[in-house]
Amino acid sequence: MLILKQSLFEQIQAHGARDYPNECCGALLGNDGGTDRTVFGLVPLANQRDDSPRNRFEITSDDVRLAEKEASAKGWELIGWYHSHPDSPARPSEFDREHAWPWYSYIIFRVEHGEPQEMRSWRLDDNRVSYAEEGIEYIAGAPA
Amino acid sequence: MAVKVIIPTPLRQFAGKQESVNLEAGTVGDALNALTSQFGDLRKHLYSDDGRLRSFVNVYVNDEDIRYLQKEKTAVQQGDTISIVPSIAGGAKA
Numbered sequence A: 001m002l003i004l005k006q007s008l009f010e011q012i013q014a015h016g017a018r019d020y021p022n023e024c025c026g027a028l029l030g031n032d033g034g035t036d037r038t039v040f041g042l043v044p045l046a047n048q049r050d051d052s053p054r055n056r057f058e059i060t061s062d063d064v065r066l067a068e069k070e071a072s073a074k075g076w077e078l079i080g081w082y083h084s085h086p087d088s089p090a091r092p093s094e095f096d097r098e099h100a101w102p103w104y105s106y107i108i109f110r111v112e113h114g115e116p117q118e119m120r121s122w123r124l125d126d127n128r129v130s131y132a133e134e135g136i137e138y139i140a141g142a143p144a
Numbered sequence B: 001m002a003v004k005v006i007i008p009t010p011l012r013q014f015a016g017k018q019e020s021v022n023l024e025a026g027t028v029g030d031a032l033n034a035l036t037s038q039f040g041d042l043r044k045h046l047y048s049d050d051g052r053l054r055s056f057v058n059v060y061v062n063d064e065d066i067r068y069l070q071k072e073k074t075a076v077q078q079g080d081t082i083s084i085v086p087s088i089a090g091g092a093k094a
Helices: A006-019 A061-073 A094-099 B009-014 B028-038 B040-046
Strands: A002-005 A025-032 A037-045 A057-059 A077-086 A105-112 A115-124 A131-134 A136-139 B002-006 B020-024 B057-061 B081-086 B088-090
Touching (some): A006 A037, A006 A077, A006 A105, A006 A115, A006 A136, A025 A057, A025 A061, A037 A061, A061 A077, A061 B081, A094 B088, B002 B028, B009 B040, B020 B028, B028 B040, B028 B057
Parallel strands (some): A002 A037, A002 A136, B002 B081
Antiparallel strands (some): A025 A037, A025 A077, A057 B088, A105 A115, B057 B081
């Protein structure tokens, strides 16, 4: 289960709405508790795919290092990523699968005509063949 | 040369949960081969089926990206740190 505060959920949605019709992306910072993970904060990032931002996103290794430093500074871990699918389902594409890393939680959410819709979270299996969906539990509260 | 390879968080489960591994190697390629020989489950996450490093796998020697050096033929010195750093990519179905 991925535990996500309502305020962070709204921030992710707002990012997707703001960047529509392009894909937005960002880092999830929090704690991996084994069975459940909790998101404590976000690092919204720039989509580096200037050539095809409507259906592709990329976060550079420099930005990954930045997100890791932010997590470490707060005593958290970098536990995953979020990105939007403009006018497309909130599930991983083949392109997502080919480029994914195991272990991370991948939040994908649909933005339909600029309006955020369903949000789902996924984890790549160890063999890179498929994803397992992890439920998202929304809780009240402001960002940590 | 004795070098240290930093394992990124998502791959530590395949490297005995270690944050880093010490290896003997002459080049970056040698180090990655030694790493994947020791921890076979890492290979599919670092390399595509054609034997090339996946495009989202970034490798640094100390703080230099090997793409700007001699790539996997980059020589390493005693005490160097090789870091494997993810980049993150994806997107909706075309």
